[in-house]
Amino acid sequence: MINIKNLHARIGEREILKGFNLEVKKGEIHAIMGPNGTGKSTLASVIAGKNQYEVTEGSIEFDGQDLLEMEADERARAGVFLAFQYPIEIPGVSTTNFMKAAINEKRKSQGLEPMPAKEFLERMKEKMALVEIDKAFMSRSLNEGFSGGEKKRNEIFQMAMLEPKLAILDETDSGLDIDALRIVSNGVNKLRNSENAFIVITHYQRLLDYIVPDFVHVMYDGRIVKTGGKELALELEEKGYDWVKELV
Amino acid sequence: MTDTQNSSSIIETHLAKLNESNDSVNKHKADAITSFMKMGFPTTRHEEWKYTPTLFFSKSELDYRNSYVVKNSEVLEPSVFESINKIVFINGSISLHHSVFTDDIEVHHIDASASHTLFQAHFNTLANNTKEPYVAFNTSFYMQGVFVVVKKNSVLEQPILIEYHDTSEAVDYLQQIRNLIVFESGAHASIIVKHYTKDAVKSLSNEVNELILYPNSHAKIYLIQDNLHEIQNLNTWEIAQERDANCDVFTYSDSGALVRNNLHIAMNAPGLTCDTKAIYLASKKSIIDNHLKIEHKLPHCSSFQLYRGVMNDEGTGVFNGKIHVHVDAQKTDAYQSNKNLLLSKNANIYTKPQLEIFADDVKCSHGAAIGNIDENALFYLIARGISKATAKSMLTVAFANEVIEKLDNEAVKTYVEKAIERALDADIRY
Known part of the structure; x- marks a missing residue:
């Protein structure tokens, strides 16, 4: 699905990713853990195509394509989805219109007509139920005045609507109470299948009780320093991140 | 001669x-x-x-x-x-x-x-x-x-x-x-x-x-x-x-x-209300100049000004909004808000709120702002597969929506929504 090799990226003069390697196959869930400031969110932004980061070395192959050659919108249409750590509030654009535009731009790029209204509404209804969002949210301005939990649920809702091949969840669990965490995880678990993959970035082992990863990677200073199974998360929880620093 | x-x-x-x-x-x-x-x-x-x-x-x-x-x-x-x-x-x-x-x-x-x-x-x-x-x-x-x-x-x-x-x-x-x-x-x-x-x-x-x-x-x-x-x-x-x-x-x-x-x-x-709203989009080499003056002559009147401007290409926008509160116009409630979006480096906006207040017990609020499209908002839309051009149009329409949603004439509302899309050459598949 995605193969990241020796990725180096910087913002301004500061190098953040320093030789990052990761391969994710179809059907897999990978968790990336690590202390603050090690480059986890930078990794997510670089994959999604945020252009304030400069990739100086390395490659990302996604589904046989050179991802780094693609614009952010092309990446999204090709099946990359980033659930934002801090979803943006956009007054004046409703969630419904946002999703309609996103789905139809993708269809346009595939040479398809816009999705028929009935089909769109049915999909909306189904996915709203999945993340337990009330339909009143759909006509409201995107994320405006939403609580932290509502914003994160909206991210999972968008993911469900767009059915990406690869979804990156950037600290989707931070700031969630236990109910929201359950709803978000439940959404992810229902969406996972043998054809898609997830990269779950988190600080806390707690999320991985709900979303069970196939691999856990520990990231430090811009690259992966340790990889293991789900039990690695428990070990980290117990020993803390200082233990990781000693591994370097 | x-x-x-x-x-x-x-x-x-x-x-x-x-x-x-x-x-x-x-x-x-x-x-x-x-x-x-x-x-x-x-x-x-x-x-x-x-x-x-x-x-x-x-x-x-x-x-x-x-x-x-x-x-x-x-x-x-x-x-x-x-x-x-x-x-x-x-x-x-x-x-x-x-x-x-x-x-x-x-x-x-x-x-x-x-x-x-x-x-x-x-x-x-x-x-x-x-x-x-x-x-x-x-x-x-x-x-x-x-x-x-x-x-x-x-x-x-x-x-x-x-x-x-x-x-x-x-x-x-x-x-x-x-x-x-x-x-x-x-x-x-x-x-x-x-x-x-x-x-x-x-x-x-x-x-x-x-x-x-x-x-x-x-x-x-x-x-x-x-x-x-x-x-x-x-x-x-x-x-x-x-x-x-x-x-x-x-x-x-x-x-x-x-x-x-x-x-x-x-x-x-005394006790009157008036409500003024505008959307102006200056593109190419257009100059669009809105000069308005609201005069509060007697007590307890309220006035409302909501002006939103979008300047593109080499367009120029001017907003000059004057609120004149006469000496007898106590308890005046005047509101003025003018926000402007600049979509191009060569576009210009000149905004000038003018308050002339001669009464002492009044409430006059005013705000003027000039800005560009928010890069974070733009990336959020693009990251969902929406092209940059469409995303910009959506955010621009959203900016104007603050005025549009307050219009009470449905025919005008629908017409203006379409006109904005035409003016921005936007292909927004709502």
Whole structure:
């Protein structure tokens, strides 16, 4: 699905990713853990195509394509989805219109007509139920005045609507109470299948009780320093991140 | 002989003729000419016209008369709004054949109104001939126009349409329209003013409207200034609100070589409200200038100004919003908000809130802002597969939505939403 090799990226003069390697196959869930400031969110932004980061070395192959050659919108249409750590509030654009535009731009790029209204509404209804969002949210301005939990649920809702091949969840669990965490995880678990993959970035082992990863990677200073199974998360929880620093 | 000398001699001849007559309208015209001659056409050295260079005629002979003769067979662009009251001008001349109206209103040619008592009472009473050069110029030389009375207690379900069809391909021609509109007591109506312009038209259209709102009347004015192409449109509305009268004005401008809107509302009784809103989109080399002045004369009045501007390409926007609170206007509640979005490096916006407050117990809030599209918001949309161009359009429409969602006329709302998409060349598949 995605193969990241020796990725180096910087913002301004500061190098953040320093030789990052990761391969994710179809059907897999990978968790990336690590202390603050090690480059986890930078990794997510670089994959999604945020252009304030400069990739100086390395490659990302996604589904046989050179991802780094693609614009952010092309990446999204090709099946990359980033659930934002801090979803943006956009007054004046409703969630419904946002999703309609996103789905139809993708269809346009595939040479398809816009999705028929009935089909769109049915999909909306189904996915709203999945993340337990009330339909009143759909006509409201995107994320405006939403609580932290509502914003994160909206991210999972968008993911469900767009059915990406690869979804990156950037600290989707931070700031969630236990109910929201359950709803978000439940959404992810229902969406996972043998054809898609997830990269779950988190600080806390707690999320991985709900979303069970196939691999856990520990990231430090811009690259992966340790990889293991789900039990690695428990070990980290117990020993803390200082233990990781000693591994370097 | 230079152009200026030539036009001054035309003006002097005209003035001499007017002075020979005893007619009261001619007296107004003669006075206006005298003050116009003192002021002359404004240049950018004039504070109120600093960013708005009205480009005047290159012709050596100014033609102040309207020579256009309407043909009944003329086929016009269909109206975009529905109504049973419609006043149609073609190239500055009224066409009764193309107009239609019901018994709820009276419509007269402005030159055939002098005997009407309401006309005598109100004509040229609001126009500021001593300070506004183009108003004085209009009073001196207006060519055509209508005198409209919305009759006592009439409640019009459908709007009154005033349509200006510009079909002439003449370059440098002048249109001067003068309208007087009176809402009698208890009259409720909307007025939608719109130009229908062929793209080859290059004219200067100087429109002056006086609107008198008798007690308990309610006027909603919608000025739709789209498809103006290369027209220079100077558009003045002088409005007087009497006791319990309500007034809402919405202006949408997205085209024209130059648009200057002068809106002046005098709140002449206590406890009144007036509501002004606008969306302006200046693209290519357009200049769109909104000058407004709200006068709080007596206590407990509230006024509302919500202006949103988008400047693209080499477009220029001007906002000059004055709130004048007179000494007796205690407990005034005035709100002004002007926000502007710059979409290009070569676009300009000049915004100037002006508060003149002479009473001491008032609430006046104002805010002006200029910004670009928020990069984080843009990335959020793009990261969902929306192209950059569409994402920009969506955010721009969203910016204008703050005004659109407050419009209470569904037909205008729908029309303006579409017009914005057209103006931004946006392909938003909602």
